[in-house]
Amino acid sequence: MRRKRVKLLLVFLLIGGGVGFGVNYPIQTALVFNDGESGELTAFLPLTENEHFSITFTHSIHLTDVVEKYRVTDDLMIEQYEIIYEEFGIGMPNNAGEDEEFVYEDGKYHIRNMKNQFESLNIRNGEVVSNHRLTWTDKKQVKECCEVPFNDYFVPGDWYKVKIDKITLLDYWKGEKISE
Template sequence: MKKKVTILLLIVSFLVLFPLFFFYVPVQKAVVFYHEHTSKISAYLPINSGESFQIIFTHSIHLSDVIEKYRVTKDNKIEQYEIVFEEFGIGMPSNAEEGQKFVYEDGKYHVKNLNNIFPYMNIRNGKTVSKHRLVWGDNDQHKVWFNEYFLPGDWFTVKVEDLTLWQLMKGVKIHD
């Protein structure tokens, strides 16, 4: 009789605890792409605090690449620490602000030490010139095109969050 009660308690505990774990316990930090201003996860990139990623887009006027470099903070914010571009134009910086460094290296302009902290970012996949890319990993070894995951013209709220198993199952994992 005691054995049956123990087994029954184990089964009931599992049935109660598993859903709690599945729906409420975060298991993976990720850069999450939410569709527009919704809670619908369109895609996510698993990442850890301190790791970096880049968003590269082709400027719609001068049609050259702009590289925005980001790092994930310990408190799940996004820190922009550098921007790299080839030509001055609309929306491009022309100098560095206090504490930043403006340099010309290997044929490109770099604005370093930006220290721009964002709780989230709103990003639009290019509609006219749809050549956005996401780069990550050691020595920037991984790269995917936004168009592999999103439609041209789509826009997203991008956040760093700790996702549960349920959220991981609902979204599309970005991988190369």
């Protein structure tokens, strides 16, 4: 009888250990938004290497859109490759850097061929002018297609640490998947 209990206990321990390992094993690469204060996972967007996304915000002074375009690098960094804006002003670049291209096209300024790489971005969801949007590329049609307002997922005025990371099944259940 005692042997049977020990075997049953071992089976439960193995099953529990397998489940515990399984839910904590990284299953997916994603653009992850962690609360800037607590570090807790708030939301995520599944993305993989070489996929693109952009963050659009309304400039708080001249009230026009600024689009920052990014891609995920092979080593899971965030690389900014373009910025688009309508007016010069506080916080806006007035020229391109080395090997970058500065173009005025369709009433907007573009700085292209940027290669700014980041492990993470600190982004505050606007409070006074709360109009941030996240856009990404449709994997099947390979075109920019999907856009959601930050306010659908994030509190205005709060800040978030944004990075590319491998999420676990537990993270997948805890965070909110960003979708169209």
